[in-house]
Structures are given as C-alpha cells and as structure tokens.
Amino acid sequence: MATADGRFTITFNGEIYNFLELRARLEGLGHVFRTASDTEAILHAYRQYGPDCVTHLRGMFAFALWDRDERTLLIARDRLGKKPLHYRVDDDGIAFASEPKAFLAEESFHPEADPRALLHYLTFQYVPAPQSAFRGVRKLPPAHLLLVRNGKIEERAYWQLRYQPKRAWTDQEAIAALREKLEEAVRIRLISDVPLGAFLSGGIDSGTIVALMAKVSGGRVKTFSIGFEEEEFNELPYARQVAERYGTEHHEFIVRPSALEILPKLVWHYNEPFADSSAIPTFYLSELTRRHVTVALNGDAGDENFAGYQRYLANVLATRYERFAPGAMHPVFNAVGRGLRRGAQFGTFRNRLGRFTEALGEGAERRYLRWLVHFHPATHAQLLTPEFGALVAGERPEAPIEQTYRQSTGSDVVERMLDVDVNHYLPHDLLVKVDIACMANSLEGRSPFLDHELMEMAATMPSSLKLRGSEKKWLLRRVAAEYLPPSLLERPKMGFGVPLERWFRQDLREFASDLLLGTRFRQRGVIQPAFVEQLLDDHISGRRAGHYLIWNLLMLESWFQMFIDERPRAMRQPAPAFAGATQ
Secondary structure, three states: OEOOOOOEEEEEEEEEOOHHHHHHHHHHOOOOOOOOOHHHHHHHHHHHHHHHHHHHOOEEEEEEEEEOOOOEEEEEEOOOOOOOOEEEEEOOEEEEEOOHHHHHHOOOOOOOEOHHHHHHHHHHOOOOOOOOOEOOOEEOOOOEEEEEEOOEEEEEEOOOOOOOOOOOOOHHHHHHHHHHHHHHHHHHOOOOOOOEEEEOOOOHHHHHHHHHHHHHHOOOOEEEEEEOOOHHHOOHHHHHHHHHHOOOEEEEEEOOOOHHHHHHHHHHHHOOOOOOOOHHHHHHHHHHHOOOOOEEEOOOOHHHHHOOOHHHHHHHHHHHHHHHOOHHHHHHHHHHHHHHHOOOOOOOHHHHHHHHHHOOOOOHHHHHHHHHOOOOHHHHHHHEOHHHHHHOOOOOOOHHHHHHHHHOOOOOHHHHHHHHHHHHHHHHHHHHHHHHHHHHOOOEEEOHHHOHHHHHHHHOOOHHHOOEOOEOOHHHHHHHOOOOOHHHHHOOOOOOOOOHHHHOOOOOHHHHHHHHOOHHHHHHOOEOHHHHHHHHHHHHHOOOOOHHHHHHHHHHHHHHHHHHHOOOOOOOOOOOOOOOOOO
C-alpha cells in the first residue's frame, strides 16, 4: 500500500488492534484516510511520528516502510516477536522476508549452514534471533526496528518489558485489574471480517480465553480441540467441559499423528531446524481448525506472565534448600538424582525428582539454564566432531540467557526466570511454533495474553501474586475460577505433546536409525557417530529416555537434506524421501 502522494509505501504482515483509536487520533491531527484498513493507519502514524510510530501500535506486526523523499527504509517487528522478519545484506542492497526460504529465489543467495547458529539450535532446540540457520541471514529481534538510510544500517530496540517499579496491589485489586485488562485484550482481538474461533486445550489459559470470548462476543463461539488415543496426551474431556458450559460450537478431532507424514511439512514450513515436538499437534490443530474458521484465538503466554511452569516452583524450592543445607550434601543429592533419572521415563515423578536433585547446589541461574537446554554445553565435547567443534570454538550459546538473567529488572528468582522466558523461550520457541503452524495452513492466530499492555501491568505485580506457596498462576487462577469448573483448576498441567518416547522405541525406531546412522549424517561432520549410537541404544533399551534429543538430531539432519543438500529454488513444498543408511 502507498499513500496518495506516493511518498510512503508499506508492506505489512499482522494486525493492529488499536487502529480505530489510532486513526481517530490521526484524523484529529489533520490526516485524511482513503481506506478503513489498519495498514493505512501505520502509514499515517509514520508520517506523524516517524520511526517512533511503532510505540503507538498495539498488536502483532512485521512491516517495511519506504520513505521516497528521505530515501529511508524502516523495518520493524512487534514487541514480543509474534510475527517474523528475516533480512540479508549484500552488495546489491538489503532483502527482507517473513521466512528465509524466500531468499532461495535470489540467484545471488547460496544457502549454507551457519555453524554457530546450529550450536545454539542443538543447545536450545531452536535458533534464537538475531541468528539464522542460514549463513548471511539474520532475524530482526522482537521489539526492534531497522533503519536503512545513506548506505548505513541502524538496528535498535524500542521496547523492553520491565519488572520495576512495582505497584502496591492488594489481592482483590489485582484480580479485578487482570479481569478487566484480559477482557479488553480479548475484545479487541475479536474484530474481524472473517470467521473466527478459538483453540481449546482444556487448560486454564485457553479455557479462560474462550469464556471471555463468550462473554464479550454476544454470539456462539467456535472452539477446536484435538485428542489422541494415548490417554496421557488426551485433554478432550477437559476441553469438552468448557465447551459445554459456554455452549460453543465445538469441534473435536482425534488424530493419529504420523511423524513420517508430517516431518517433511514441518521441515519445509519452519525453514530452520526446530525441535519443539509440540509443533506436531499444533500443526494438526491448525490444519483442522482452518477448515472452519480463518482466525483463532489461543492461550499462549499465560505461563510466562503468571508463572505457570513447574520449573519456577522447583527453582524456588531449590534456592531455599541451598540457603540452609550444608554444601557437603550437594554431591550426595546430585548422585542420587543421576541414579533416579537412569531408566526413568520422561515426565514421570521419578524423572522430575532426579532432574531436581541432580541440579541442587548449582545456584538458581545455572540450574534454570540446565532445565532449559536440550544438549547441555557440558556435553558438547562428546556431541560434536572435532572439526565442527573448531568452527564454533569460543561460542557460548548460554551467554544470552545468562545476560538476561543477570541484568533482569526482576526483584527475585521468579521474576528473573519469567524475564528469561519472555525474552528467549517465548519468542524463539513458542511463538515461532504457533505462528508458523497457523500461517502454513492460512490460519491467523491471535494471543490475548501477549497484549503488551496486559504484560506491562502483570510485570508491575509482585511474584507473590503469581507463585504463592506451591500454587502456580495464583492470580490467573483466581480470575479463571469465575469462569471455569473446579476440575480444570485443580488438575495437573498437561503438556501439548505426542508419544515420541514410544515412537522411537517402536514405530520410528528403524527410521531414526537409518537417518541418524546413515552415510549423509556421518559425512556431515557435525555430530559424533558414536554419541548418536549410544543415544539410540540407551533409549531403545530403556536405560535412559532420549527421545527429545533424538528428535533434535532428526530435525537437524532433515533440514540439512532439504535446504542445504537439495538447494531448492522453487517456492513450493517438496516431498523428499530423507536419505538414510540404505541410500
């Protein structure tokens, strides 16, 4: 879109939820609009405020705006990184796109893997911004803008979530404020001229969103849930309770996920190695939801705002232990933890207890890092080949997380953990997972808990309103209790997963072995074959569950074969047969 005088031109991906309010303000300042679109509101905001226009936008966005007269290009990304933006610079100038595969259409772009980015991927299961798995391609970080003028490129941040100063909240004031702000965040995300619904998982976050949608929409809400034959992964009975309470037009799907069927789709659409296995059910849910609606609200970021993960409580308990327990006891507990984990199924109480005791005595920061990683930096010497290790010598993937933790404005362990997740796990993993799964199926996902005004308000609240005693998400539960049945509030948190552990012992045993012990993988020169052989053997035998690590390596090799070996030039999804030991 361009302005009437042709001076400003914009390309835009996303939604500006406050564009009507912004438009009214700009019209009061003399601006004349030709359309009713939120895209034009950005153009006029730039004319009025310049690059600072991004601070006036409430929504999810990635855009590039060209100022013809000033010969200036502004590229910007929303505060939390809901919408992606990649760019590359060469002698011909700057190119930008929502996904890096767009650069494959350029004759000057020769896709190569970036070793340092891959080290970050192996460590965290994703490639964090500003890095990209492709050499020479960068991601614009969340809450950043890029200015290109006079042959110079300037990248700078324009927003940061701060946990200080604190307001003096009573419990009732906080409950009322959250209820009001969350209801507003839902209401402004219901503006749509296309069919709209909601993901409903059966948890507190999505259940509360659906309840508020029913309250403010005045119509019947469409809800979508998927279930699995394996009971430990099936949340349909709980989602059904919310659907029945609010009389939603409810759609349920039982999926029998096939990794062999969906793996090429995931590799193609995620563009980079991406090992969060919950992308599998997310992709299925998005695909099935799109058959009925074009926009779907979700409950993403409830945990990162209100301390919903078990690791928050675990780190608080471990920190208290370290204050009083003698240091001589730490190695004893560490050894007990290693013993408990040996042979324990992932997700069981024994496994969780082992992970907890194994990390006692490390300090809150290092312990939290341990719980976030896939391949811990301490294992990299055994994991990586000497040749690849030399390429990434001196690189410390954990450094950005350590820096965020140490420089956090959070006043205690809980807030510093929340700060780390808001800056790392949330934008580089969870939001990538959902946005790509939705957009690959032409579905738009909207997340009320990601409203930056709601997040700023939550950050002014002390951690005692979020984690109280052993109760996680204390404040959100108080609000949710007004809308949801007690059975949902009291049940343990269930991850959105698939039976990877069983798959790699049964259905995918041969496939994983062929791919990860095959000629291509061995000749790749990244991972030590002996490490992989031991990993597979330990998992298949039941000595130690390694399914998440196997999935990490499997996604890495699949990405190499699709994007580096094959070097696809067309913007269409291929259907490769990944090469294993027999090819």
